Amino acid sequence: MMKRKNILATAMAITLAGSMLLGGCSGKSESGGNTAGTTVQETTSKADSTPESAAQTDPSQENDAWTEVSKDNTLRIMIGQSNPIFPELTNVITAEGWYPGKIEWMFQSSRDQFQLHMNTGDYGDLIFCNMLDLRESMLSQYAASGIIIPLEDYITEDIMPNLYKMFTEQPSAKAVSTFPDGHIYTLPRFVGSTGDFLEDVMYINKAWLDKLDLEVPTTIDELYDVLVAFRDGDPNGNGEADEIPMSFGVGTSGYSFVEELMGIWGLPTKHFATDGFRSVVNGEVVFVPATENWKEFLKYIRKLYQEGLINQDVFSPADDSQFLALCESDPSIVGVGWNSAKVFANPDDYIAMLPPKAPGYEVKWRLHPGAIGTKNTVCITDACKDVEGAMRWLDNFYTVENTIEQWYGPVGQTFEIVDGMYRLIDQDMLAWPTTPEDGIMTLGLPGYLPSSAFDTILETPNFMKEKMEAYRMYEPILADAGSIWPRPYTSDEQSEEINEIYTDLSAYVIQQKVYFITDSSADIDAEWDNYLKTLSDLRVDEFVSISQDAYESYNETYSSMVN
Ligand SMILES: [Ca+2]
The missing domain is CATH 3.40.190.10 (Periplasmic binding protein-like II)
Structure with a gap:
């Protein structure tokens, strides 16, 4: 078996939301441009440091897109706790200027707990369905009963420039996200490291x-x-x-x-x-x-x-x-x-x-159908009073830089930036981690990592290289996208x-x-x-x-x- 170094000690995981990571976050692109207003993290004390860093960002990126509705609103977000350090990671990555109102995380320890919230009507504005391991049939039910709402009208160049770009570049990802009634109720993720989808x-x-x-x-x-x-x-x-x-x-x-x-x-x-x-x-x-x-x-x-x-x-x-x-x-x-x-x-x-x-x-x-895009990462419910703001918030997940940190771990902890590229600090990490000590991997989140990002923005980690090599060998005999069962809704x-x-x-x-x-x-x-x-x-x-x-x-x- 592959040996992994336990360089991420549990103690470090606990302090993940601490100051060590702030430097990493400020290095990220701010393509969302949501720098106006104050972000308050209900679940972390580090929000105090946010206004300064937000004020330092490029003023040209400031815009008046945020409405009073967003500034006064609280987005309640339901998410699973499959990764023990995920709560801290979430706070770190989404803390800075992504939303002018408040963010409240509703961590669900099980699908049963989640179901209870749904049954009593006390559910959040957003549901990270994949991280909650929600069955597709449940989503179909929620869509039919109006609990989750159509999102396609918000996927525009103005509101969601990053997701819009992804759909243009990866039309199959849009197709897998579209229900038979023509609506998009959940947003997908797309990974361009094709080797990942060569399962065996x-x-x-x-x-x-x-x-x-x-x-x-x-x-x-x-x-x-x-x-x-x-x-x-x-x-x-x-x-x-x-x-x-x-x-x-x-x-x-x-x-x-x-x-x-x-x-x-x-x-x-x-x-x-x-x-x-x-x-x-x-x-x-x-x-x-x-x-x-x-x-x-x-x-x-x-x-x-x-x-x-x-x-x-x-x-x-x-x-x-x-x-x-x-x-x-x-x-x-x-x-x-x-x-x-x-x-x-x-x-x-x-x-x-x-x-x-x-x-x-x-x-x-x-070839695993994830190669054409993976659906079910997140949806928005009828409880949400600021759908446009929530979609603007979600669009931040789709920059390449944010995607890398969300999925694989933050700069300062997992990555260092060398010659403008994200490089793993320890090449033995991230070989499909299952514990905080092994690394972080939260592929259930939305995001976009096109194949063009490899070795231009992200230095290809060793654990991916092995699969990419095998992929090159198998490429001539791989099923093309047209013969994969795409797992449609x-x-x-x-x-x-x-x-x-x-x-x-x-x-x-x-x-x-x-x-x-x-x-x-x-x-x-x-x-x-x-x-x-x-x-x-x-x-x-x-x-x-x-x-x-x-x-x-x-x-x-x-x-x-x-x-
Ligand atoms: Ca023998």
């Missing part, structure tokens, strides 16, 4: 290949032969047949699930509900487990499994910890695996390999129906997948028609038809932006 890279044990005098396999038949050699040739040299030629997880970490290999049969997909085993072919939504491609995939994986070339427990663990433990075994016992990074105990033995080709199919490796009604169908449909598909692969008595060819009939009984056609409507509504917005 295949790795093969090069030391084993060398030992057995084998080449990196390029077809599924060659892969089979290599796996057999790994099984029988004692490549780790300990005299025991302990090798697991190929292994993967169950995808609980978001990575390393068996469906990833569907890219070999040209229909990239994922099993979680947001993706729902869907793919897009020439504008048509396809339910992947109902295709011949899926059948071929099952047959191949079955062959590997039945011959002991795949970890025999791979479909039963509750999470990915078993897979990760196998990878960390020393001496190595895993020959081929895929994940987000080199998770192996001896990573130097492994090299990235391109997915092997299957006869008659073109590889289309999965559905209406309240559609969302209810599709969730109902998917519950039974996905349970059956997953059960049959495991049966077809692992049960020695299963006969995929003989049982296929019956399998398809059951999918039909479980209303797969309706599932696809609703998905198609949602996709077309997404595509309409997208096309209107690019044509």
Whole structure:
């Protein structure tokens, strides 16, 4: 596993809102121009220092955009507490002159607490939905009942110059944010570090290949032969047949699930509900487990499994910890695996390999739909008395400089500015931190980091370089934006129906997948028609038809932006 230095001590996290960070903040661009008036942070005492720094900013940026409504208003903001240091970070980053009225943070410790606020009508003006882990179906309900309001009229060059620019440059981000009724109720984020969206890279044990005098396999038949050699040739040299030629997880970490290999049969997909085993072919939504491609995939994986070339427990663990433990075994016992990074105990033995080709199919490796923009970062409720002011406030999130600090950590703490570029103070930080000690990462916030920002404004951190390198290798075989299921919004009604169908449909598909692969008595060819009939009984056609409507509504917005 990747080792991280614990340079961010907890004590430092507690003082995050302290003076150490103020210098960093004043170095930020003030593109919002909201320098008039006084900002009061209800949840921090550092607001006292704000008027001076605000007064020092370029007077040409002052404007009269703020109304009396904004100056007298309090924006109440609901947000989750997924990152323990997030409250402090929020105060630091949004403290300076972003809004002339008051900001009151309503930190929610759980979705239940949030729901209670919603049920009693005591909700905030703004909801950071992603940071609260809100389900899409809830947002569809809130939109249908008028609790969250349409925002598109405020996304203008005047009110939101930064978001407006992002939508112009990234029309897909606008398309994923548009509901089937044509309104935009939530604002998205966009990250241009494409490597982040290459979820899984295949790795093969090069030391084993060398030992057995084998080449990196390029077809599924060659892969089979290599796996057999790994099984029988004692490549780790300990005299025991302990090798697991190929292994993967169950995808609980978001990575390393068996469906990833569907890219070999040209229909990239994922099993979680947001993706729902869907793919897009020439504008048509396809339910992947109902295709011949899926059948071929099952047959191949079955062959590997039945011959002991795949970890025999791979479909039963509750999470990915078993897979990760196998990878960390020393001496190595895993020959081929895929994940987000080199998770192996001896990573130097492994090299990235391109997915092997299957006869008659073109590889289309999965690109996470976040690559076209991620929706659901923030919405505004009918409780808000200053929607325009709230939107002006939100626009500050969309400058590149603010985005870097919001997502990855502030200057002075995480970054230093060198030759005008944000550079990580410690390159070992930020490798997907999960604790304050590891670093800060709050990707759930709105923001915009175009690919052009890398190595011009942000020096590409080491942890991103590895993925970017893999991305360059995989780029020729990656699914293009047109074949990704973009996770579009559905209406309240559609969302209810599709969730109902998917519950039974996905349970059956997953059960049959495991049966077809692992049960020695299963006969995929003989049982296929019956399998398809059951999918039909479980209303797969309706599932696809609703998905198609949602996709077309997404595509309409997208096309209107690019044509
Ligand atoms: Ca061995």
